[in-house]
Amino acid sequence: MQYKSHARPRPLPRRTLFLGLAASLLLAPALSSAAPREGMWRASKQERAGKLPANVEWVDSLGGIDQYRLKSNRMTILLKRNDAAPVITFEVVYHVGSRNEAPGNTGSAHLLEHLLFNKSTQNFGHALGHKTFQEVLFAAGCDYASTNMTTWYDRMNGYSTLPADKLELAMKIEADRLGRALILDKERQPEMTVVRNEYEIGENNPSVALYKAVVAAAIQAHPYHWDTIGYRSDIEGVSIETLKQHYKDFFWPDNAEAILVGDFDPVEALRLFDREFGSFPRSPKPIPAVITVEPPQEGERRVVVRRPGQVGLVQIGYMRPNSLDPDFIPLDVLSTILGSGINSRLYQALVEKGLATDANASNYTLRDPFPILFDATVTPGVSHQKVEDAMKAALYDVAKRGITAEELARAKNQLEVSVIRGRDGTYELAASLGEAVASANWKWFVRYVDAMKRVTKADVQRVAAAYLIPDHATVGWFIPARADEKKPQKSAGAGGSVESSASSGQSGASEPVHATFAQRTLRRVLGNGITLDVLANHAVPTVAVHGIVLAGRMHTPPGKPAVAQLTAMMLERGTTARDKRVIAARLDGVGAQIHVLSDVYGATIQANGLSRDAGLLLSILAEEMKTPAFADSELKKAKAEMKTDVLRASDDTRQRAFDRLTQAAFDAGHPYRAPSKEEMLRSLEAARPSDLRAFHKERYVGSSVYLAIVGDVDPESIAATVDSLLGGIPKGSPPAMDLPRTQSVKPVHETIALRGKANMDLMFGEASGLRRRDPDYEACLVANAALGQSSLSSRLGKRVRDTEGLTYSIYSRFTMTDFLDGVWLADIAVAPSNLGKAMKSAREVIEGYCKDGITEEEVAIQKGFFAGNYQVQLATNAGLAQALAVAEKFGYGPAYLDEFPDRVRRVTREQVNAAIRAHLDPAKL
Structure with missing residues (x-):
């Protein structure tokens, strides 16, 4: 669970997240004019009515997407079939985000989302003696890459990407979140400290700090003024009564929209949808509306963030209209021309001339007006003012002289192809459609590409002149405050890790799996x-x-x-x-x-x-x-x-x-x-x-x-x-990989002091002696999964995060397991005040696990996880290509993709405990 991060917006971030889906459906004739494939849900309105559950009515269809509605409570669902892989993504979008808050309860939507993500409802969670959402989902094959809840300005969402036969489970989970949450104060307190740590992690990032400052200066009245995670004092002080009232105000079926993408039978899916959601009543009163309109800006605004850091940043924002405004899509094209790729205006003006090391543009899709943002990383030794001047010159030149036909054609091609690529996976389709539902509507989304193709050179110049106005600029500088950092000192201390567990789930683009991967792959x-x-x-x-x-x-x-x-x-x-x-x-x-x-x-x-x-x-x-x-x-x-x-x-x-x-x-x-x-x-x-x-x-x-x-x-x-x-590349010789096994070293405990950091990273680690081709590799995967694969369902996660609320992020990994011996590590993001408690708890968990070993139940759960997660991870073109290349690198060949699930299923408790003894030693951390 998370709020949307704004660290270093990359080129086309909005399109990467949002436009990969239904807009692309217009680009594929097979989805509109060609004959449907056998089994697809294509019927007349009358035929549909005869097959639908009594409480379900068809609303509309466009671009291969069908919209239905529950008669009893007006909740809608969008269906898009994709039977290329036996996978589904089910998502529910709630029309509540940080725009529905006020000073004093900022961050409430995000904190509430945390409680809904893995705390107690009537049918899930420890309060009434049930397993948590994450325990159930993990056993079905879900991890952070395939299930989550997130909050942003306009919306909250919950989703799961699962094997197709788990659709009922996905719907049951979202139904309990919608209408059966308990929202208990005893669960709020530990989760509040988790969210506070998430806030502290963001404060460590200069890009996040500058983004917050620029947006707050640009938007002074509207609730977009504060970041979705809220103010620290509000996170700490919000009452359980406020959270319950927030839930009571916004969590109704007529304020939510469901999305289902993947391999499913439409009639059966609608029957399940009616069964799980149809009994909820409509909201008894109107959903609270946002009425504040941001006043016009009357002069340039400036903000400086000065704190310890290494690299300077410049960000400039200009207010523009919401996503439904006719000017929004021309602004998308303008953003692409200015900030996407080597030939973009900002890259040429800044990076090519040595003033910046990167430069980007971001045009977020939102329900209300928001700044279009341009940012650059200042080359060391170059002044912020010089970078700002060059940025403005490049921006204002479009309004003055316009763009070329080549630039327009290139931007349109970039946008169109990014949309098509976004169809490669059920999660990508569902996530993109969900963002459109939250910030505009699904038909706007389907029609996006056609609207974008109609944009002219004159349109781009017009919107540049209308919105990139000097008096409407908000300029932000991040200036690193230089300071000598303390040298490492011998002591019990903080640490960190590399491999992030955050990810965007992927699924659903490979061919229907009848033949094996080995049979389907041409190998040369x-x-x-x-x-x-x-x-x-x-x-x-x-x-x-x-x-x-x-x-x-x-x-x-x-x-x-x-x-x-x-x-x-x-x-x-x-x-x-x-x-x-x-x-x-x-x-x-x-x-x-x-x-x-x-x-x-x-x-x-x-x-x-x-x-x-x-x-x-x-x-x-x-x-x-x-x-x-x-x-x-x-x-x-x-x-x-x-x-x-x-x-x-x-x-x-x-x-x-x-x-x-x-x-x-x-x-x-x-x-x-x-x-x-x-x-x-x-x-x-x-x-x-x-x-x-x-x-x-x-x-x-x-x-x-x-x-x-x-x-x-x-x-x-x-x-x-x-x-x-x-074929003409010289054959050469592969590098030698003949180092002996790593010998144990004396444990080291250090504190590395970095000034100005609200969060620290605590790491336990040791040389593991594990290599990728070792016969106990799969046993080690199972061993680590029970200990720390998930921040919520593993032993470490349950104790340090879920029970004690000491961290937002905790996980363990065997990493660097390549041709040579790697390391095992456990990483905990923690506030300095919680360092001692987190260290003590994590050590106790690790020592207890190494002493007592894994249980039979844990072995069974981890096997279920890897078997289910396997289907999800191999279901995109990019995911399959990566898996094939990695399998070849280690000498397994394409057959490994077929063999991996069975390799894991054959792992026994005895093998896992042997792997723990061989590769984990608490005394050597």
Whole structure:
């Protein structure tokens, strides 16, 4: 459960979250004009009426979506069938968010959401002796990636993505949240401290702090003035009576809308919907309305946030109308032109000129007016004023001189393709439709693409002139307050972790599963050693590419840890034949994307686009892999961006703690040992094009490449294309992976002091001795899952978060389990005042678990979780491509995707307890 985060809005954040769904349905003729597939719910109004439950009436249909309503209470449901995988997503959107609050009870909607997410109702939760929502959902295969509740300005929602045969469970859960919550003060108190810790985590982030300040300055009367999480004093002081009244005012079926996407029988789904929700009465009085209208702005407003940090930020906002206003979609196009991609106006004005290391635009879909936001990360050594001036010049130039036809066409293609990609999964479809329902309406959403295509150059210039007005600007600066940080001191202390458990659930785009993955996958090993998997999925007209290159930080020469990441960054910055702007224009013109990322293990290639453009996508990817230019001018910019990332990481409590854990667990020179900030900055400064060329020549070779392609393609044709494009890469030799097993080291306890942080990260960890190909790997997964996989249903989560309320985020993981021994860690986000209690409780849980072992019931629950979660995680093109590439990397091949569930099912309690004894030792934490 969470409120919507605003840290570093990326390009197209609103579309990524919202527009991936029904608007795209207009782009697929098969969903409108072509004959429906067998079994699809396509009938006349009269035929529907004869099959529907008596309490259900059909309302409307558009773009492949059908709307129905319960006659008894006016609650509606939107149905969209997607039977490409045996998965469903069921979501209920409640029309209540932080816009329905007032000073004194800010954050009430979000705190209430926490109580609804996992506290007691009549049929779930410990108050009446039942299992909690999360215990039941976890056993059915749900984790944070596939079930959650969230709150934002306009809405609250609850959703679950589950195997299709669990639809009834999903509906029962949301029905209890809607009408049977107990809302007990004894459950509020520990959850309040959890929410307070969530607030403190946000306060650690300079981007969040600046966003809050800019929005509060831009909006001074309307309830959007405060962030959804609320003020700290209100979080701490809100009474249980206030929360109960909030629930009584807003939680009625006629103030909620349900959404169901996936593999289901419509008549049976409507029967379940009527059974679970039909008995709730309508609201006996009108739902409280928001009547405050934000007064016009009469002059530029400015705000400065000054606190400890490493990197400066500039953000500028201009008020614009709500999402239903005719100007909103032209503003979407304007936002894309200004802030999306290498060829965007802000990138060219700021990043290309060395003033900023990144620049973005955000145009959030909301029910009431809100600022369109533009932000930049200031290059170290550049003044905030210079960045602000350059940003404004780029923004106001659109109003003055307009845009080009090329810019308009590129923006439209980017928007259209992002919509189509959003159809790849039931969760993506449901989430996007839910945001539209909350902030506009579902028909607006379906018609979005057609409306966007009608936008003209004159429209974009007009809205730029109408809204990007100097007197209507709200300017925010984040200025880092420099201070010497204390050196690590020997003591019992705080820590952190790396792997975040937050995620957006995915599901639902792979082919109907009749044949095995091994049978459906075309597998080739090219003459130069490249391992290639191609899997056809004709459900959506897209293609996803996932590549792994054994070219990570662990493979760099001694003393040059920055070389691997710089090399990966430079692959996207021009080739010997074309510069990066020309390449970006080709990709943006068809809405395709190629990204190359780097970590300790290797480089990861992520590419996607429409299947009709697969040839172009692969040809550009091959060009970037084979002939990067490594130009001096581009390397200078890449270094500036990477320096910003290094400085930002050094100010992050979680990253700092994880780095220190690796330094304590592994000896100097070990590939997994994280370099210090100083080591990385020295390597960065010293790196030359010749270093990158040498690393590229040695490591970007065929024997180190694993490539998987999934989508609406012909496998044989794609394989031939890849061979022709990449077959000429030298074979080379894979890197040696022959280090001996890690030896135990003496435990270390440290406090790392970072000034100005409201939250700290406490980490327990040790070298685990576990590698990915070890025979007890699956047993270790089960062992950790019972201890700390979930922040709510694991032993650690139940004690430290759910019972004691000491943290918002707690989890444990076996991580870095690659070709070498990894680590096990437990991470707890905690306020400094709760550090001692959290440490004591977590230690007691870990020690008790290692002493007594896992129970038979826990083993059964974890097996159920992995079996169900498996279906969800492999149900998108991108998810399948990643799983295939990873399986090839470790030598399993496509068959591993079929074998994994059985591997987990065969794990016994004795094997899990043996794994605990082998890999977890509380004395070594």
